[in-house]
Amino acid sequence: MDGLPKIRVRDLSKSFGDKVVLDGVNLDLWPGESVVVIGGSGVGKSVLIKCIIGILTPDGGTIEIDGKSITGLNPGEMDNVRRKFGMLFQYAALFDSLAVWENVGFSYIQHSRLSEREIRHLSEEKLRMVGLPGILDLMPSELSGGMRKRVGLARAIAVEPEIIFYDEPTTGLDPIRADAINDLIISLREELHVASITITHDMVSAYKIADRIAMLYRGKIIADGTPDEIRSSDNPYVQQFIHGQAQGPITDELGE
Amino acid sequence: MANERRRSSMNPVQVLEWIGRRSLVYLQESGQGTILFTRVIRSIFKGPFPVRLTTQQMEEIGFRSLPVVLITAIFTGAVLALQTYSGFKRFGAEGLVGTVVALSMTRELGPVLASIMVAGRVGSAMAAELGTMRVTEQIDALITLATDPVHYLVVPRFVASLVMLPFLVIFADIIGIIGGYVVAVTILGASSTSYINRTLQYLEFSDITIGLLKAAVFGMIIALVGCHMGFYTTGGAEGVGKATTRAVVGASILILISNYFLTALLF
Numbered sequence: 001m002d003g004l005p006k007i008r009v010r011d012l013s014k015s016f017g018d019k020v021v022l023d024g025v026n027l028d029l030w031p032g033e034s035v036v037v038i039g040g041s042g043v044g045k046s047v048l049i050k051c052i053i054g055i056l057t058p059d060g061g062t063i064e065i066d067g068k069s070i071t072g073l074n075p076g077e078m079d080n081v082r083r084k085f086g087m088l089f090q091y092a093a094l095f096d097s098l099a100v101w102e103n104v105g106f107s108y109i110q111h112s113r114l115s116e117r118e119i120r121h122l123s124e125e126k127l128r129m130v131g132l133p134g135i136l137d138l139m140p141s142e143l144s145g146g147m148r149k150r151v152g153l154a155r156a157i158a159v160e161p162e163i164i165f166y167d168e169p170t171t172g173l174d175p176i177r178a179d180a181i182n183d184l185i186i187s188l189r190e191e192l193h194v195a196s197i198t199i200t201h202d203m204v205s206a207y208k209i210a211d212r213i214a215m216l217y218r219g220k221i222i223a224d225g226t227p228d229e230i231r232s233s234d235n236p237y238v239q240q241f242i243h244g245q246a247q248g249p250i251t252d253e254l255g256e
Numbered sequence: 257m258a259n260e261r262r263r264s265s266m267n268p269v270q271v272l273e274w275i276g277r278r279s280l281v282y283l284q285e286s287g288q289g290t291i292l293f294t295r296v297i298r299s300i301f302k303g304p305f306p307v308r309l310t311t312q313q314m315e316e317i318g319f320r321s322l323p324v325v326l327i328t329a330i331f332t333g334a335v336l337a338l339q340t341y342s343g344f345k346r347f348g349a350e351g352l353v354g355t356v357v358a359l360s361m362t363r364e365l366g367p368v369l370a371s372i373m374v375a376g377r378v379g380s381a382m383a384a385e386l387g388t389m390r391v392t393e394q395i396d397a398l399i400t401l402a403t404d405p406v407h408y409l410v411v412p413r414f415v416a417s418l419v420m421l422p423f424l425v426i427f428a429d430i431i432g433i434i435g436g437y438v439v440a441v442t443i444l445g446a447s448s449t450s451y452i453n454r455t456l457q458y459l460e461f462s463d464i465t466i467g468l469l470k471a472a473v474f475g476m477i478i479a480l481v482g483c484h485m486g487f488y489t490t491g492g493a494e495g496v497g498k499a500t501t502r503a504v505v506g507a508s509i510l511i512l513i514s515n516y517f518l519t520a521l522l523f
Binding site: 055080083091107 | 388392393394396397399400401402403404408
């Protein structure tokens with residue numbers, strides 16, 4: 001763990017009105033590492049990622065990418081930082097009005113002078129990596145949920161990112177397709193050596209893809225360790241969550 | 257339902273609260289709208305202009321709105337002739353029907369009615385499209401792909417609407433005047449030559465150009481309100497529905513209000 005972390009989050013806070021969502025989050029992501037952030041629905045896992053990627057502006061704290069702070073960057077500078085990122089959204093967020101190849105090659109259409117033929121070729125290459133060759137001209141509405149996610153993944157890796165964010169990559173898929181996505185995430189990490197942050201509440205997926213698991217609860221990271229450390233954690237909140245129990249300290253505090 | 261029940265049992269304090277809350281919403285929206293407007297203007301001149309997206313929108317806003325606008329215009333011109341004739345006949349001024357139709361169409365009804373029809377057709381579509389993109393995270397996806405959503409989504413709609421509305425209104429003016437002519441000459445028995453003469457005699461070039469200027473302003477209003485409502489949509493499919501309604505109502509009201517002030521200022 002020498003050198004600089006890809007991402008260093010310190011004391012990050014974010015509120016919406018009276019609702020405090022993040023309350024002093026600390027998180028590091030080292031090169032080539034896969035960190036999984038777990039936590040219940042609505043604890044602010046997505047908010048955390050959206051702050052790092054610059055979609056939301058945090059109220060306090062710092063975020064450093066490769067040692068440089070991104071708070072206070074102007075939009076142009078922030079766009080340059082974003083070129084290091086790829087993101088897979090929960091429901092893929094494919095552009096409905098564009099064909100698959102235009103979705104996957106979106107960055108190249110917008111930001112390069114490559115010809116249509118070259119972009120189609122690049123898109124086909126990325127689609128092959130996610131196991132979907134030959135669908136360049138389909139529209140997103142013609143794809144199944146699992147295929148949409150994989151196209152979303154192809155779009156995320158198209159720009160050859162250094163860091164990929166996965167927002168609930170397995171949610172809404174059957175167990176077999178979910179595991180196929182897990183395998184894909186692992187093989188992408190091995191082939192492309194990218195670091196990644198995944199947010200999920202699917203523990204099967206978390207154990208499989210994580211080098212490190214962090215649990216977000218009440219706006220703070222309450223546990224951070226290897227999958228084995230998390231499994232054997234004596235924190236009762238962690239234990240309730242990873243075993244999916246309806247009774248325990250989390251539900252007691254919610255008054256349910 | 258819940259709303260109805262709450263409103264029927266409101267005491268005076270609650271009425272004041274409701275007024276206050278509504279006023280805050282309007283203030284907030286005019287603020288957001290103004291910010292969006294300045295972002296759009298700055299964004300137009302920044303980076304490569306999105307030509308292909310803009311021409312697509314021009315086709316949608318201009319060409320595809322033509323039938324609706326023309327039907328509105330021809331019947332408006334026709335009914336104007338009918339009404340003016342029966343009114344003016346009372347003091348023997350039925351010879352001026354052509355003048356009234358031409359002035360009303362070019363200065364007022366062409367721009368306003370065409371714009372309100374386009375607000376219903378296109379403003380709603382903009383709100384629905386951008387609203388759906390917002391709730392399905394497509395707008396967030398644009399940002400992560402280092403693409404400014406204002407530049408990619410709003411600028412093409414804004415420019416296309418600004419450019420196409422005046423064109424639509426030229427057609428509306430012409431067709432409206434023809435509608436009035438057909439009614440006056442064939443049904444009311446006016447003389448064709450004197451109708452045309454009276455029309456041309458009193459119609460000034462500035463009547464037309466100022467009408468077109470108004471149309472350009474209305475075009476900006478339609479795109480801004482439609483995109484704004486879509487852009488700030490929250491609350492899933494229901495939110496998209498609400499945004500669509502508010503886009504049409506908001507744009508129509510703003511068109512009518514600004515129409516008064518533009519008319520007072522320009523004519």
